[in-house]
Amino acid sequence: MRRVYLDHSATTPVDREVADLMMVYFTEKYGNPSSIHSFGREARHALEEARSQVAGLLGAKPEEITFTSGGTEADNLAILGLAEARQEKGRHLIVSAIEHHAVLDTVKYLEKAGFALTVLPVNSAGIVELDEVIKSLRPDTILVSVMHANNEVGSIQPVAEIGRIVREHGAAFHIDAVQTFGKIPVNVEELKADLLTISAHKIYGPKGVGALYVRKGVRISPLMHGGGQEKKRRSGTENTPAIIGFGKACELAVQRMTEEAERVKKLRDTLLTGIVESIKYVKVNGPQGDLRLPNNVNVSIEFVEGESLLLSLDMLGIAASSGSACTSGSLDPSHVLLAMGLPHEIAHGSLRFTLGRQNTEEDVAYVLEHLPKIVERLRKISPLYDQFNKTK
Amino acid sequence: MYSQKVMEHFTNPRNVGEIPDADGIGEVGNTQCGDVMRIYLDIENDIIKDIKFKTFGCGAAVATSSMVTEMVKGKTIAEALEISNQAVAEALGGLPPQKMHCSNLAADAVHAAIKDYLDKRNKG
Ligand SMILES: Cc1ncc(COP(=O)(O)O)c(C=O)c1O
Numbered sequence: 436m437r438r439v440y441l442d443h444s445a446t447t448p449v450d451r452e453v454a455d456l457m458m459v460y461f462t463e464k465y466g467n468p469s470s471i472h473s474f475g476r477e478a479r480h481a482l483e484e485a486r487s488q489v490a491g492l493l494g495a496k497p498e499e500i501t502f503t504s505g506g507t508e509a510d511n512l513a514i515l516g517l518a519e520a521r522q523e524k525g526r527h528l529i530v531s532a533i534e535h536h537a538v539l540d541t542v543k544y545l546e547k548a549g550f551a552l553t554v555l556p557v558n559s560a561g562i563v564e565l566d567e568v569i570k571s572l573r574p575d576t577i578l579v580s581v582m583h584a585n586n587e588v589g590s591i592q593p594v595a596e597i598g599r600i601v602r603e604h605g606a607a608f609h610i611d612a613v614q615t616f617g618k619i620p621v622n623v624e625e626l627k628a629d630l631l632t633i634s635a636h637k638i639y640g641p642k643g644v645g646a647l648y649v650r651k652g653v654r655i656s657p658l659m660h661g662g663g664q665e666k667k668r669r670s671g672t673e674n675t676p677a678i679i680g681f682g683k684a685c686e687l688a689v690q691r692m693t694e695e696a697e698r699v700k701k702l703r704d705t706l707l708t709g710i711v712e713s714i715k716y717v718k719v720n721g722p723q724g725d726l727r728l729p730n731n732v733n734v735s736i737e738f739v740e741g742e743s744l745l746l747s748l749d750m751l752g753i754a755a756s757s758g759s760a761c762t763s764g765s766l767d768p769s770h771v772l773l774a775m776g777l778p779h780e781i782a783h784g785s786l787r788f789t790l791g792r793q794n795t796e797e798d799v800a801y802v803l804e805h806l807p808k809i810v811e812r813l814r815k816i817s818p819l820y821d822q823f824n825k826t827k
Numbered sequence: 828m829y830s831q832k833v834m835e836h837f838t839n840p841r842n843v844g845e846i847p848d849a850d851g852i853g854e855v856g857n858t859q860c861g862d863v864m865r866i867y868l869d870i871e872n873d874i875i876k877d878i879k880f881k882t883f884g885c886g887a888a889v890a891t892s893s894m895v896t897e898m899v900k901g902k903t904i905a906e907a908l909e910i911s912n913q914a915v916a917e918a919l920g921g922l923p924p925q926k927m928h929c930s931n932l933a934a935d936a937v938h939a940a941i942k943d944y945l946d947k948r949n950k951g
């Protein structure tokens with residue numbers, strides 16, 4: 436059966452070149468980078484080269500990069516680390532309503548511990564408005580955290596403008612750039628970031644490794660205590676194969692980014708237009724055009740439920756995702772779609788396709804051939820569609 | 828995640844549709860996640876002659892609807908009232924724990940349709 440992977444915002448395959456390089460650091464150059472012998476030194480050398488590669492893609496200095504176990508840990512380190520280091524200065528935090536749970540649940544944890552929290556609303560396209568940021572800043576605000584682009588609807592946030600406002604105010608600014616890094620330019624100077632999170636497995640690197648950019652001069656407390664690795668910011672023997680793979684993935688991303696973004700954007704537009712033209716009662720979630728990630732398609736198909744769509748697509752080998760309540764363990768629809776003001780019924784029929792390097796026009800054509808039939812079948816068994824047809 | 832039986836019922840649901848002038852109609856909604864199930868009954872001499880359903884919900888919701896229609900077709904209304912949500916889930920080879928609430932819809936919708944039938948009959 437044909438298999439079409441359209442869930443690249445969830446994770447990506449590891450690039451063959453990356454995997455080959457990693458293998459060397461599992462089996463041959465396996466030294467502990469903290470050891471002084473030649474085994475340790477060769478691992479250290481490769482580790483520091485990876486740090487330079489990651490820093491290079493961000494426009495940062497290598498010493499500003501701390502490797503972590505992934506995006507989740509980097510988000511936690513940024514928020515918990517900064518809150519602990521600055522709590523004497525103030526205890527107010529600001530985040531957007533559409534952050535990843537790695538950010539949202541971390542600030543909610545701090546709120547329980549006595550910090551004050553402001554959650555910024557977003558407009559109907561899923562974008563934070565600058566007025567809201569300005570309004571919410573307080574003298575005791577120590578941290579503002581806004582993601583670069585949203586993982587569900589692909590909305591790109593005005594982080595450079597927010598960064599300017601936050602810096603002027605004197606608070607620290609954290610950006611979760613997991614979904615943009617390697618796809619569109621991410622430059623810590625332009626974005627006025629003090630802290631910035633990235634993750635390898637979204638850019639054809641391995642799972643379980645990420646990094647936090649920490650601007651020189653910004654102090655954060657560590658979460659991990661121990662051997663003092665990563666300049667005491669993150670104790671624990673470095674995951675050298677993964678980190679080196681991450682470096683390689685960055686190098687490949689630099690080479691391919693511009694061309695790949697253009698290519699994928701065309702596929703995205705074909706898919707999005709195709710869906711809207713071939714299926715009635717479809718709503719596009721998130722912004723159109725350049726404010727949208729080049730690889731993101733998110734639509735709500737009315738009168739059908741997301742999990743049913745996913746199961747039907749999966750039977751044809753097509754992998755996608757949904758913000759439907761039925762697909763979440765908590766049975767709540769996506770907090771992102773709700774924050775954008777979508778009613779529950781519309782969030783229920785949401786469907787996300789995220790394109791990547793190996794996708795082709797044939798893949799898009801395959802989806803466009805089958806999706807309308809799936810929707811037709813599910814609408815035939817939908818009491819909501821009946822009701823709609825009777826009352827229209 | 829789902830058993831083969833669930834997937835089979837999801838892919839080829841039995842008794843989908845409506846019955847015009849049905850003797851009983853039951854609609855239940857799941858306040859937890861917003862799903863809707865509607866059951867239509869054709870009843871003769873207290874026996875369920877025909878049953879149809881329409882469901883908006885996840886794979887488990889569709890499969891349990893389909894399963895329950897098979898289980899009660901040809902049964903007396905007394906027998907149909909005996910069928911529990913648990914029994915429907917078991918007939919499907921079990922459901923993942925987070926999907927047990929979906930099976931509640933199925934038997935509840937049948938019971939609601941029977942109640943509708945009895946109410947109408949008593950009135951009229
Ligand atoms: C925006 C965003 N932040 C954080 C994460 C978490 O990253 P990781 O899976 O590396 O822990 C993800 C990935 O799911 C994400 O999309």
Ligand code: FES
Pocket residue numbers: 760761762857860861862883884885886887888926929
């Ligand atoms: S109907 Fe929503 S989870 Fe089953």
